Amino acid sequence: MEARKWNRKKHSRMINADEIHEDVLERDLGSDVDVIFIYITEHRSQKVDVDRLEGLMTGPYVLVGVLGEHVGEEAIALAAKMHMRIALEGTTYSVNTRAFRELDGSSLLMGIEPTVMIQEGEREIKDSDELKEMRFVSQVFPDMEHEDFKEWERDVFGNKTHSQIVAIKKCYDSYRGSTRNTKDRGLLAMEEGRHFCSLAMGIYNRSRESEKR
């Protein structure tokens, strides 16, 4: 599957993992982009420009990893950097103990014990439904053109302002960075408190301005 063939929404972009380089980013990303879907396979994940990816991660977008075809350790490690992960049906995953640890260490699965234990040194093949059951991915879709995917995209990202999506994204980025250094819940919850008050004040001020008119 090629990202270019996917149906693009106004505020979302779809990029193949191995296309995260300057040309594609400059051509495809505008200031109105809220979400970037990154199509990840094992083959593509081995060709990722890590510096460009780091740049993308600090941008004002939510990154959604779309796992497809066959994925293994490289792809899992790349997917771990995304804010959200979904999978396409028919995807197979070759998972070993190290991959589990990698996800856990990235704080993406904080507090969650793997429901399936893999023996040290062993490797197991999982399908996409099993990965959803294990909470590695939040959704599984037949393909990116399927109505279920479009509906999910509308539900999650539709009717949200850019500033709201960026605020929520920043909260999660903050947790991801902070949880390595602290378990202080007061400190960790500061970011969401700040964004909550900012968003509330934005609504309040807009409401007052419209009343004046």
Add this chain to the structure above:
Amino acid sequence: MIIGDNLQYTEEEGIGYLYLDSPHGNRMSKSVLDDLINVFDPGILQLNIRGLIILGKGRHFSSGADVEELIQSVADGVRMDGEKILTYPTWFSQLKTIFNAVAEMTIPVITGVSGFCIGSGLELALAGSLRLCAKGSVIGFPESTFGLLPGATGTYRSMELIGMSNSMELVLGGQFVDAENAVRLGLFHKICPKKEVEACCRKEMALILKEHER
């Protein structure tokens, strides 16, 4: 014992029972939030109890906050310099502290929910160390559909419990999940029959305390 206008608290055999009991399906009005702050700070946090069970009176655990009132309360208490927040409303800071304090209590805290458990009601419920939900419960963070986000520990706590991908979908989407999915995700531990939430909480508490006393 009735606390404020919106809470009831009783103790039986060393176990504290806190009930949300306010109008409109235990809506988390500013008055309820104030009562919660008053009961926990220092109140229950310093009581000599062995466990705490938090429940809702009536059909719903909590129907969440009154959004307009919430925004007004933020506007009344926040101090800003341009877009920069200088100080948070006192009640808001206290509420976050209380929810975190509940999550870190050194005694077992069981939250039992039924009906609606949304918004700040869910933030309170997620602070429990063991979380039970009744069949038919409606659970979620609808804040994003009002232009907000769960701001009093809900965003962080949901990530802590269910991981980033599922948490972000819950918070950003603002969709509700049913009891079965709430358990599958890891937001809640167990489902119990609709009319037996309190009985299930009591049973679980007895089991936990028995285990502790071994």
